[in-house]
Every structure is written in C-alpha cells, then in structure tokens.
Amino acid sequence: MNAIMDRVGLTLLHKQLENICDEMAVSMMRTAYSPIFSEGLDFSTLILDREGNLVARAGLNPSMLGASLYAATWIIKEVGAENFDEGDVWIHNDPYRGGSHMPEHMMVTPIHVDGAIVAYVGNIAHMAEIGGMSPGSFAATATDIYQEGLRLPPVRLFRKGEPVQDIWRIMLSNHRTPANSWGDLHAMLGSLHVGERRLRALFAERGIEPLHEAFARIQDFAETFIRERIAELPDGVYYGEDSFDDDGISSRPYFVRLAVIVAGDELVFDYSRSDEQAVGPINAPYVVTLSASLNGLLYILGRNIPVNAGLLRAIRVVAPAGTICCVKLPGACVGGQTEFQPRIMEMVMGTILGQLLPERASGASGNTSLNFLFGGTDPRTGDYYAHYHFEANGWGGRATTDGNSAQIVPHANCRNTPVEIFETRWPWIHERYGLDDDTAGPGEHRGGLGIERILEVDRGTITVSTLADRALRAPWGLFGGGEGSRTRVELQRPGDPGFRTFQEHFGLPSPSKFANVRLGPGDRVRLISPSGGGYGDPLRRDPELVADDVRERYVSRETAETSYGVVLSPDGDVDADATHTLRDALAAAATGAA
C-alpha cells in the first residue's frame, strides 16, 4: 500500500488539509474589516476535490456545514467545471443554490495543474451588510427573499485573475457599508490565495493521482466510520417536536416535527410532518436543515470522524419543499440559519438521541442567536455604519456537568462583539453587560446563565432590528431538569419609568422579532438572553454545588430552597438536616402532583 494511503497516513493528510483550512481562516480573521469576521469568526474555509466534493474544512462555524457540503458543489455542477478557468473566482450567496442565508457569501476558485483542475478551495463568510430592507440585512419582518438584500447567483468576481468590475460595482452599490464589504471580500480572496498556495505545494509534494486517491479514501473513511456508529444504535423510529414562538409577521407558532429512522447502518431524518413554510424569515433552506441534522448527530456520535462529503452517503435528510424545513422561492429565510438551525440541532441531540444515548444528551441551550442589528450615520464622522451582533446565552446541563454560561449558540461556535468594539466603532454606550443571575434551568446539572446587556444611544439616530426566539417558549430541560429562562428585548425611552418590551412599546405581533425601529439619544435597549435547561432532577444536585452557586450569585437563596431543596445557614453553609427534610417534602409534593 502506498504510504499515503494507510490509515495513519490518511489521518495525517486529513489533518494537514484541515491545517490549510485553519490557515485560510486565520488569514481571513486578521485581514477583514468587519467585526463579524475579525471578532465573530462567522466563516468557514473549504477544500474540495476535483469533482467539487468537500474533503476538509476549518470547523469554525458548524452551522455552515450544509452549505460547505453543497454551496460550492452545486455551482460547479450548475456552471460546469469547464467554465472554471485558472484565476477565476466565483461567488454567490443564494440560499436557493446551497447557501444558508443571503448574508453568507461563498467564494470558490479552481486549482489548475498542467491545465487541468485538481481541486478547489473555497470559503463562506457572513457579510455584515448586503442591503435589503433593514440595516444589517437581517430583516425580521421580511416576507420574501427580495427584501433580505442583494441576491447573487453564481458569478465571477475575478475572471482569469482580473476583477470583474461590473459585479464589484453592483455589489458595492447595493451594500450600505461598501468600504467594509470591500475589505471583507478581499479578506476572503486572501484566504483563497493562502489555500491555493498551500494546496499547490501539497500536490507538488505528493503527486496528483495519489492525492486524488487519498481524497476519495478520506471520504470513504467518513462514510465507514459514521455507518459503524449508526449500526450500534437500535433500529427504530425516534420522534420529537419543537416550535418557534412566531415568524415575526403573525403571532402563531410554527412546529418542526422530526422522525429519525435508524435502519441498520443508515439513518434518515424525516421532517415531512413539519408545518408549512412561514410567511416571515424563520424558514430554513434545505442545507440549513441538513446542517442542523448532521451537527446534532455529529455532536453525539461524531468523535474523530472526518467531516466531509462521505457522510452524505449514510445519512439522508428528507425535508419536503414548501415546509418550514425547506423553503421554496421566494420565501424569506434569513433567520433559518440562526434560529431554526439551533432549534433542530438540539432537538436531535436532546429529544431524539436523548432517547437512545441519554448520557450524551443535554438540555436545551438558550437556543436563539438573539440577532441584534443596527445602522445609521454617525454624526461625528458623517459615515454610515451597520453591524450584525449576535448574543451569547446559557447552554443546557449535561449528564456530567452544568451548562456553560454566556456562550453563542452551540451550532455556531462564534464569538460576540466586545464592548470595546461597540463603543469605539458605533454610537452606543454600555451601561451593563453581565450574567443574568438566578435564571438557569434547575437540574442535577443546571443550565448555564444567559446575559443581560443594557445599551444607551449616545448620539444620532440608530435604526435597530432584532430577530430572536424563545421569548414565549423557554428552553426545555431534560430527564427532570427544569426550563431555562426566556428572551427579552426591551426599550426604555427618556422619561419612561422602566423598561418595556419593544412589542409593548409599538404593538408588534412578536416579542422578539421586529425591524427598523429608530432610536435617538438617551434611548436604552436591554437585551436579555435565555438561560439553558437543566439535566436531571434538581433535588439530586449535590447541595455543596448549590451552596457554591449561591456564593457565586448564580442562584439565589430562595431558588436554592424552592428548586433544589437546599437550606443554607446564614453564613452560606449547607444545613444538612434541614435540606434532607425539605427535599423529602418537595419530592413528596412532586409525587403527589404527578
């Protein structure tokens, strides 16, 4: 066997490819203009074989997995590989061609050796502003995709190494912050150049045909490994449901219904019974539902499995067009990636796989990206600015540990926008940014805490929008764990006695989704993100851990007693006898109630 082809050699090669992707990612992070790139890390980098199949990626943002598997592959098929010349860079952002939502732009370039394509490198990145009806291009009240920004079909951004100026001019003319777009697009281009250079060196070192064979084997391994893991699961049908508060347009909830079929070494995610697609932008394109399904499964079963196109041979996702799980043109869908995907992913991890592998499941996280968008003209500079911010929330408790506090939704892996960036780039002043104490879903392993952020408009007029969820239906607990807390998006205007929700201020249909509210100096916004659900019966939580939580102010004394049955002495120590008595009483009351 060729040295490159044994299992160890393939593992090393795959790591080498992932390292190339990582280097592409670092290049993008360090050269981008927008904080969504440089701070948020909302992008992915890809290596594809000569047929356009994903071989390796940098896993910075798992939510882009579905798009990583299809966004480049489909345009190579649509356009035809014969139309990819050396030096070409193709771009598109079309959710109806394998993209997740329109802000995410995908670039791909072929690598030619001796006149033939040997591979492709690509990347996907969330542009902070692409036009449309709301600054930040995340319109929570959009009812079709044409309101969500500039939609690009596959077009060449560079042709044979030369910029296609017509395309650049169209894009930059439709983005509210063209200077940022210019910088971010060049960060993406630089990342492609890094990948191309490294991959060319690899082909020169290893040879073209051996590498092609190795790329195929790496995909075979992914298929083999995931089939082995699936085969260990009992055959059967596993069913679950979850819902969205609303779609931003009306106040009706929308339900996702998932049946997982395990049949031998194959697994099918069947979303056929889900609600019809929503009017508002919470719908998912097919690849988002695919991402959510794969990510949920891989978090539970995927340890050490290469993530590439080989997975798709063993796993099928059925999401009929026209449902909320597979939006049909011209449906709006910008929120599918940020709200729908974590909801499904955690449904897979909790309600579905929790039935099979409870020791690997977790309660729900806050499960909303709590997208907060804003834009305006800064009176100090006269420049237009816009930003897309997502908020951290609490994660669900697990079988072995509490949920993390103040983290971005698990499907995205991104980072939030630092306070310092907020205050130096845009006319906001922070009054508070901290954990939202005493809100975690109680459990033997409690949920993590969400956050509370209070911002005040410092100058000028700022147009704000939010697209969030979990304001009505709290993150669920698992195996007796309690619910987490809910999202709140609130406003206090000068002279108001306190905060009220935007819904209360303006009579909106949704408590968490609105677009284009204009704020002025002195207006204060409060964002409260949800905490995670608990795992297991809170009466089984180690009383000393509860005492620690009270000392850290994660949990109040009152909650320690009412939820955990833990009584503390005045100096904070556990009163063992009183705790024993209270827990017996709470358990008896729960049994009686049941």
Next chain:
Amino acid sequence: MAWIPMDKTWHDTTVDHCDVCGNLLIRRAWAFTAPDGRELRACREDDERLFALLARYAPTIDEARQRWAEQAPVVGHDPRP
C-alpha cells in the same frame, strides 16, 4: 426510470426541488414512477429506495407522533401552544 436533463436558459430563475427529499435539482433529475402512479423527479438514483423506505415507516412514524401528542415528552416541555 432514468436520468433526465434539466438544462435551463440563462434567464430562467426558477428553482426545482427533489420530490423525495427536498434537495435542489441541478441540471438533471432521476425520474421514476411511484407506486401510486405519480411521476417523481429525484436528486439521486437511490431516492427510489428512500421513497419506499419512507412509505414503509410512515405508519410507525404516525404512531410515534400520536404517542408524542398524548404523553408528556421525554424532555418535559409542553410542545403544544
């Protein structure tokens, strides 16, 4: 059953989905006839088998859905409005 071409003119902006799984159809489709006589277009040859599998499991899924509606789900949250 056969692959059929789905080439479009450059100004055609319509989008086609697989009748079995919902995935997009790009340039071609696997055409087959369902047992009920419907003509279906799929994204993979294997979708004929997937279609049959879904039909075979449909009663089991409907039973599971009914159980979900009737019983408290394992997660302990109320899935209904």
